[in-house]
Amino acid sequence: MPATTAPSRARAPARKKAVAAPAARATLTLSSKNYSSWSLRGWLMAKFAGLEFDEVMVPPDDADARRELLLLAPSIRVPCLTHEGAKVWNTLAIAQYLNEICPDAGLMPADRIARAHCRSISGEMNSGFANLRSALPMNLKAHRPGFRIWAGARPDIDRILEIWSDCLARYGGPYLFGAQRTMADAMYAPVVTRFLTYDVKLPADCAEYCRTIMAMPEMKEWIAAAKAEPDEIEELDMEF
Template identity: 40%
Template sequence: MNNLTLVIANKNYSSWSLRAWLLMTQFKVNFQEIRIPLDTPETPALMNQHSPNRRVPVLKIGKLSVWDSLAICETVNERFLQGAGWPSNPDLRALGRSACAEMHSAFTALRSNMPMNCRRMVKGFKPDAATQADIDRIHTLLSDCLKQTDGPFLLGRFSIADAFYAPVALRLHGYEIESPEPVAAWVDRMLELPALQTWLQEARDEIETIAGEEVPDQA
C-alpha cells in the first residue's frame, strides 16, 4: 500500500477531500498525501499535474489515477478493506449507497450557503427556505439510517456513509444547527473520532483563506 497517494485540497474548506481522507485514515490505510491549496496562482498548474479532471480528491495507485470521492471510497473498499467499508447486510449496504448517492448529487443550497469551514463557528446563522429544506431532509435521512441498527454510527459500525456525511456533521456543528437527538448524538461521535480530530487540527494550522467560503456571523 506504500504506492498510494491521495491528492487533496485545503483541509479547512474541502469537504470532498475529507471524505476520502477520513475513510482511509479511519481504516488505517497507509498513504502519502499531496495538498493543493485552492485559489492560488499555482493551483491550475498543480491540478494539471495531479488530477485528470483538474479537481480533487484524486487517489493515485501506482500509475492509476482514481478521481471523484465516491469512486475513491469504493475503490479503497474493494482493494484495501476487503469490503469492510460497507456493512455485511445487503439491505444496509443499499441504504448506505443510496445515502451517499444523495449526498453526492443533492443539497445544493446547503453547500452554497453553509460551506465547510473547520476553523470557526458561525454565530446566529439563519438558513433560508431552501437551506432549511436541505437541513430537514438530512435530519430525516440520517435519523432513518441510525434507526436501522444500534449504532454507534449511521449503519452500525463506521462505514463509507459516515465518511460521506462527515462534512455535514461539521456543518451542523459549525453553524450551530439544532438537530434531533439521534443525529445530534451521531455528530458528537463523529467529532470525537481521532482521525477527524487530526483533520481538524491540521485544518486550523493552515494559513490560506478563501474569502467566498467565510460566512459572516449573523448574530
C-alpha cells in the same frame, strides 16, 4: 595406463536474484483542509480502509481548487487517490476502489440490503444538497451561533436529519450502519461540521451522532491540521 582426470570446469558465478522494486506508496491529492468537504470525505475513507498514503496538497492559488471552494464548480478532481497504477477521483469512486482493495475494512456493510442502503444515501450526498452547500459552506475555523439559515437550505437539512434518524434507528448506531464506520459516515462527516459551525438545531439522536463523529481520532487529526492552515482564501470569509 595412467588414469586420466577430467578437465576442470570453471564454476559460473552465482546469479543474483532479482529484487523487486518496492511498490510506490499511495498518494491522496487534497485541497484545503479547512474548507474542502470533498477532501475530508476522501481522506476519511482512506483512513477507514487502513490504507497508508502520502498527502499531496493542491496549492491554494490553483484555479480549479478555488472554483470548487468558492462553490463555482460542482466537481473537480480533488480528492484523487493514486495507488499501484490506478488513479481514482470522485469520492464514490474512491470508496468503491478502497472497498475492492481493502474488503475487510468494512467500508460497506456486509449485509446486501444494508449495503444497497449505504450506497444509496452516499450517492444522495454525492450528487445532491446543493442549497445546503451554498448556504452553509464548510469552515472548520468558524463558529456562528444564531446563524440565520436561508430558507432554501431547510429542505436539505430536513432530509439529512431524516436519513440520519432512519439509519440510527434501523441499525442501532452509533454510526449510520451500526458499530462499524462505513463510507456513509465519511460522506456525511463534513455535514456534521457544517451543522456545528452554523449552530443548526438538531434532534437528540442526530446531535449524539454528531458528537460520535467529532470524537473520532481521524476527525480530531483533520480539524487540528485545518486550524493550523493559513487563511489564504479571503473570499470564503464572506457571509453566505
